Amino acid sequence: MHNEIETPDLSLLNKAQFDACTHNEGPAVVYAGAGSGKTRVICCRIAWLILNQGVPPSSILAVTFTNKAAKEMKERIEKYIGAQKAKNIIVSTFHAFCARFLRIYSHEAGYNPGFSIYDDNDQKSLLKDILKQLNVPDKLLSVNTVKSKIDKIKNQGLTPEEYLQDIKNNQDYSLKEQKYQLRQFGEHYDPELIQKVYAMYQRLMKQQNAMDFNDLLLVMFKLLENSPHVLESLQNRFRYFLIDEFQDTNPIQFKLVSLLSSKTKNLFIVGDDDQSIYSWRGAEPSFILNFHKEHENTKVYKLEENYRSSNTIISAATSVIKNNYKRADKSLYTKKTNGIKIKFKSCEDAFSESKYIANEIYSAIQNEEKFSDFCILYRTNAQSRSLEDELRRRMMPYIIYGSVRFYERAEIKILLAYLKLIINTTDEASFQKVINTPRRGFGDKALQNLKDLSIQRKETLLKTLNEVVFGGIENDITRSISGVKEFMMSYQKWRSNLDSHNKPSQILAEIISDIKFEAYLKTTHPEDFDERWLNVIELKNAIVEFEHIQIDDEFNFENKIQTGIEKLSKFIEQAMLTVEPTVVNVQQGNANAITLMTIHSAKGLEFPKVIIAGLEEGVLPHQNSLDSPEAIEEERRLMYVAITRAKEKLILTNCKRNRFKDFLPAQESRFISEIPFEVIDYADNQNKNIKKEFGKINTIEQKFVDKPRIFKGDDLLKQEMNSTQNDGVTWRKGQRVKHKVFGDGIIREIEKSSQGYRLKIKFEKSSIGEKTLIHTYVQPA
C-alpha cells in the first residue's frame, strides 16, 4: 500500500474518500453529498486503477450525465495520468457511448451505420403524421402527450411488444402512468392507442434508418440482450464501470450498465439522492438507495464532509432539503467558517432583476474579483433572455450553456438536414426540411401528395420523387416538380461525390453554393444576415476541424471511420449529442467570463459566487409542479443543487415577473422562507420588512389559488359554461369581480382548459379591456 502516493492527489484524500478510491473489486456504492469530492474520488480511482493496479485504460468506462461533466472529468484524469494514457479511457454520456457502439454494430441491431439521430422536433413531426394516418384527433391524443408517453415507455426499456404485454398483465404501470398523464395534459388516456402509435412509430423509424435519443439506449440494450457475441466482446473489453450521478439513472440505463458489468461486477456507482432532479426523464433514485440490496457484497462508502461551501451556505442548503419527506438518512457538514451572509433582493421586474445582478457582479469586479467567479443560475432557459440583454448592453463577458443550441439554429439545422439526407437517403425528417428550403415551389400540398404516393408505393419520399421527376410517373405533383428537378440532380451529384471519398467540408461548400444559400439567407433574414452567415462559416470550420482530428482511439475498429460518409455521420452525431456553449463579449484567449445556465446543467459544477435568479412561486418551484407534493420535492432538490454550487457567496433574487403576457404578481418562492432567517442579508431591499410583506401577500393570495383541474375527453370539448365552482368560490357569467392588478371587471365567459378554469373578464378601468385569465388572483367583488 505504498505506491498509492504516486497518484498526485491520493495523499490529500480523507479517510472515506481514500477508502472509496481504493475500493478493490466488486460492486460499490458511494453516497456522496454535495461538494464532498465525488468527482475527485472517481478521477483518483481511475488513476489508481491504472497506475497502481495496472488496469489497462481501455477497460475502463466512466459514465456521466452531461457532456460538460464528461469533458471536465476527462481533463482531470489527464492531469493525473497524462493525456497519452487517458486517451483510451471512455468517459462519456450514456447516449454518446451507445451511439458510438451502435455505429459499429448497427447491422446486428437492424440499422445501417449511417443511421440518423432524430431530435425532438423530428420525432414530433413523425408522430404527427402517424396520428393523422391513424385518424386520431388532436383532442383525443396530442402529439405532445403521445411523445411524452412513448419516451416514458422507452425509458422503462420496453419495446412496443413488451409494452403490449405490460398493458395486458400489469395494470400497475399503466395506472401509475395514467395519473401522471392526466395531471400533465388532461387528455383522454388509452394505453392501447398509445401502444398502436408506438409500434407504428418504431416501425417507421427503423424504415427511415433513424433513432431518437431514447432509441440509442433501447436499441443498444436490445442488441446486447439478443446478440451474445456483441455482449461478450464488450464485456471482455470493459471491466471497470464508474457511474457518476447515479441517482439520475433511469431503468433502461440501469439495465444497460447492469448487463455490461454482469461479468466482472466491478460496478462503482456514485450519487446523492438529494440531488435527484431528473425524475421527469424516468430517473429512479430508488436505484441508488436499493443498490446494495440487489448486488451481493456491495461495499458502501459515505462521503459527508463538504469541502466546497461556507458554513452559511451549507446550513441554508441543509435546512431547505430537510423539508423533503422522502430522502435517505444522512448528513452534510463542513469544517469551514460561516463566511458571508446570503444576500436576498426582491425586484420589481425581470429587467431590474437583471440590472441588480449585473450591478452586483460589476461592483465585485471593482474589488478585484473575476467575472469567471460568477455563475448565474435559473430554472428555465427563457429566463436567460433578460440577463443576456443586460450583460450584453454593459459589455460584460459571459458564457451561456443551453438556450439556443448551435445546431438548432435554423440556418444550421437546414444545412445539417442536407448533410443528413446525403448520408441517409431514408431520412424522411431531413427530406421534408430540405425539399422546399430554399423555396422551390414545392409546398405543403405537393408534399402531402408525395407522402401519399410514397405510402402507396412503399418507397421513401426521395425515391418516389426521383421516379416522378425522372421516371415519368404521372401524378398530381407532376406539375410542381419543375423547381425540384435541379435539386434532385444536385443531390445525386453530392451523394456520388461523398461516396467517392470526398471531404465532407467540400460537400458542404458545394451544397451552400448549389442551393445559393447565401442569397437565400440574405432575402429571408436581411436584418440579422451577418450573424446567421457567421454561423454558417462556423459550421464549415467545425467540419474542417473535425476532418483533421484523427479518429484513432482503439475503438475505431480496423480504422472503420475513414471514408467521408463515416466521418460526416460521426460529425453530425456529435453535433446532435453535444451542446456547445455560446460565448459573448469574451476577448480572445481569455477565459474570464460569467457563466449562465439552468440549474439542471449546473449539477456537478461549482463556482465561488453563485446567483440564483427568479426565486418565485411558479418559477422555482415551477408552475407545473405546484399541485403535486412529489414534484415540489423535486423542485426543492433543484433548489438544493443550486445552493450547493456556491463556495463563498450566494445571492438570491426574484421579481414580479411578467409571465406569458398574463401579468401575475409574484409570490416569493417558498424555498426562501425555508432558509434560516439569520443567514440572510436583506439590506439591499428598500423595504427591510420584506419578509413580513411577502408573508402577507402569501396569505391574501393563497385563498384564491386553485389547483389546476383535470378534465377528460368529452369534458374538454365543452368549452362554454354559465357558472362554475371551485374551492367554495362560485363564478358566474356577468358576475362582478376584482383582479389583483387590473381592478374591477365583469366575467364575460368561463372556459375550461387543461390548466383549470379561465375567466374572460372585461375590465372597466384598466386600459387592457377584455382579457382571459386563469381565475387565480381574481376574487368576487
Next chain:
DNA sequence: TGTCCGCTCTTTTTT
C-alpha cells in the same frame, strides 16, 4: 397552389 400575414396557443428541466 404557394406564400404571406395575422391570429392563437403554449408556457420546464436534457441527451
Next chain:
DNA sequence: AGAGCGGACA
C-alpha cells in the same frame, strides 16, 4: 415571446 396554424391573396 415564439412557433404553428388557418385564411386571404397572388
